[in-house]
């Protein structure tokens with residue numbers, strides 16, 4: 001496929017990043033910011049210009065379109081490709097000025113609008129694999145928006161390529177663009193039935209060859225300690241301080257593991273992230289994370305036992321515990337459809353890549369979609385240093401992702417991977 005400035009994905013990417021599409025978790029509207037709709041409408045227009053007649057944008061901003069099957073391939077399962085248009089609320093995405101650093105040779109990349117922003121190979125080992133490639137950064141004041149406009153540009157470029165090359169056999173292909181992924185609401189109104197794909201892939205990953213089909217299973221727990229208040233001058237033998245119960249509970253949490261600051265890889269954790277209270281009542285909010293539901297249950301049990309142990313010596317004190325499901329590991333769903341991963345592996349191998357797996361220590365839209373009935377692993381899109389002013393991507397990685405999308409479409413016409 002093409003490279004350098006003839007790259008359709010890179011050309012699109014350079015255009016899309018100039019749209020400010022920051023989402024906002026404080027907002028009550030959907031999408032959370034009106035400005036996301038500007039890019040979503042533009043994408044819908046561009047899909048129509050490619051000749052995709054059934055392109056729609058609904059009241060929530062979801063863009064959906066079909067690349068029709070090539071003749072004789074109408075019965076191949078419908079496959080979808082999904083990317084999100086919003087960027088992180090953590091770093092400004094207004095006035096992004098993308099810079100293409102052609103033929104990267106290991107030099108430091110100094111971002112011109114803030115000279116303290118320097119992309120160095122020493123801090124970014126993945127840059128070493130990009131020698132000879134064209135690196136895209138922002139100018140130093142904003143994020144770049146590679147997360148996930150790389151994915152958006154790749155899906156668009158693949159759609160354009162497939163529409164222009166009817167000689168490549170493929171079944172019906174659905175394309176979807178979504179808002180508000182960064183604030184965890186990307187799939188809130190996504191109509192899986194209307195999308196109509198049997199399986200899908202999100203393009204929202206990092207390094208070339210990366211394939212993600214495992215993510216945390218997550219719950220939230222609220223532990224409310226109830227104490228007993230009395231006039232502090234006459235409280236002897238009567239007062240039970242909920243503040244002290246809550247503090248004792250936090251104090252007894254494991255020190256050498258089971259916390260965000262002491263775990264990585266496949267290890268889960270419990271994480272008290274908010275605490276509020278007085279003598280009568282003190283509340284601790286916790287996040288529970290693990291890769292298996294049993295691991296989550298074990299952690300919930302441990303916290304419950306600990307909380308009960310803390311109040312036991314105080315008959316006037318008590319504890320209320322509430323546990324809510326946040327999301328689950330998509331592997332539970334994807335294990336039932338091994339062909340979804342098999343086709344992605346085949347496609348990557350055909351594109352000259354060595355696929356590798358990485359577990360996501362968080363949630364993804366793909367995980368939510370998988371449990372909504374649309375099994376959806378995540379593919380690399382070439383995103384690096386996301387949510388940072390040092391965010392970067394490479395033209396050649398984007399072109400590779402386009403090639404992988406096209407090869408996935410072809411692979412599904414050939415049976416079970």
Ligand SMILES: [Zn+2]
Pocket residue numbers: 084147148181204
């Ligand atoms: Zn993303």
